[in-house]
Amino acid sequence: MTEPRPRVWVSQPLFDDIVGRLKAHFDVRATEDVTEYTPAQVADALRDADGALVTLNERIGADEIAGAARLRAIANVGVGYNNLDIGALTAAGIVATNTPDVLTETTADFGFALLMATARRITEAERWLREGQWRQWSFGTLLGADLHGSTLGILGMGRIGQGIARRASGFDMRVLYHNRSRLPEGIERETRATYAGFDDLLSQSDHLVLVLPYSPQAHHLIDAAALAKMKPTATLVNIARGGIVDELALVDALANGRLAAAGLDVYEGEPVVRPELLALRNVVLTPHIASGSLATRRAMVSLAVDNLIAALGEGDAAGHPPTPVNPEALGAAHAGNIIATKRQGA
Ligand code: GLV
Numbered sequence: 001m002t003e004p005r006p007r008v009w010v011s012q013p014l015f016d017d018i019v020g021r022l023k024a025h026f027d028v029r030a031t032e033d034v035t036e037y038t039p040a041q042v043a044d045a046l047r048d049a050d051g052a053l054v055t056l057n058e059r060i061g062a063d064e065i066a067g068a069a070r071l072r073a074i075a076n077v078g079v080g081y082n083n084l085d086i087g088a089l090t091a092a093g094i095v096a097t098n099t100p101d102v103l104t105e106t107t108a109d110f111g112f113a114l115l116m117a118t119a120r121r122i123t124e125a126e127r128w129l130r131e132g133q134w135r136q137w138s139f140g141t142l143l144g145a146d147l148h149g150s151t152l153g154i155l156g157m158g159r160i161g162q163g164i165a166r167r168a169s170g171f172d173m174r175v176l177y178h179n180r181s182r183l184p185e186g187i188e189r190e191t192r193a194t195y196a197g198f199d200d201l202l203s204q205s206d207h208l209v210l211v212l213p214y215s216p217q218a219h220h221l222i223d224a225a226a227l228a229k230m231k232p233t234a235t236l237v238n239i240a241r242g243g244i245v246d247e248l249a250l251v252d253a254l255a256n257g258r259l260a261a262a263g264l265d266v267y268e269g270e271p272v273v274r275p276e277l278l279a280l281r282n283v284v285l286t287p288h289i290a291s292g293s294l295a296t297r298r299a300m301v302s303l304a305v306d307n308l309i310a311a312l313g314e315g316d317a318a319g320h321p322p323t324p325v326n327p328e329a330l331g332a333a334h335a336g337n338i339i340a341t342k343r344q345g346a
């Protein structure tokens with residue numbers, strides 16, 4: 001009797017030609033429609049799956065995997081993976097993977113675009129023009145803040161933060177960064193970025209870009225107290241995760257002249273955006289699209305597919321997914337049946 005093929009669940013429509021590569025190895029269950037799942041539906045979809053290809057929409061923790069006795073790998077399409085409870089997955093011997101590197105330059109491009117749109121009030125100006133408010137050229141219309149010659153602060157100096165710093169040198173900006181750990185001197189030199197303490201970064205930046213990963217420690221790191229340390233003329237750009245900023249404190253600062261403007265690509269309750277933010281004129285709001293160029297989104301899906309194939313022990317790189325986030329679970333994933341039995345008994 002031939003062994004049944006492993007089963008994988010693909011949670012959202014991605015790129016059929018790329019996801020189709022999974023079919024050479026697995027029985028694939030995919031959806032044609034963008035779908036919003038309840039936690040129970042995610043648990044249900046994982047119940048008989050050996051692997052899953054998911055996006056940041058799908059939150060997967062202990063409850064969702066409790067009945068997923070066969071599950072050995074979850075490939076997240078995204079560099080951030082705060083939708084996954086890595087502790088719970090590792091404890092259950094499930095490998096998680098993400099998609100770093102392939103999105104670095106595209107995301108840094110977007111961070112810069114959002115910064116420019118925010119500082120120079122580009123979307124606000126367009127709205128104003130479309131509303132028919134432009135009656136005569138005037139000297140004081142929609143005056144913004146310069147990028148060139150200003151100080152750019154980068155909070156979180158990983159690959160994307162470094163990409164933003166490299167772009168900033170072309171604009172003749174002074175770059176400060178704050179990170180959990182200081183970067184090697186060679187990288188500081190190459191990115192022309194100077195390390196600063198958190199408070200110095202806040203108080204000296206004319207523009208502050210958030211690029212750090214979300215973690216419980218980073219929750220509301222930018223709160224009322226942090227915002228109060230920033231220049232009232234400063235702009236804040238968030239392309240990391242919404243939960244890093246206390247949005248109500250941000251609204252208060254923007255509405256009361258304690259911060260000039262903000263550019264947000266991510267939100268605490270996305271896809272719901274607070275009405276208080278929507279009502280403000282000095283914010284640029286985009287729907288979490290920083291990595292959204294066609295080429296990069298395709299590269300992300302391709303990497304996630306490679307990860308899933310390898311993590312489930314198939315293909316040329318069997319057992320060696322290119323970008324695992326919990327490599328310690330790899331051995332366990334390959335003793336798939338033992339783990340499955342353990343979980344069934346649990
Ligand atoms: C998108 O936000 C990602 O983490 O890739």
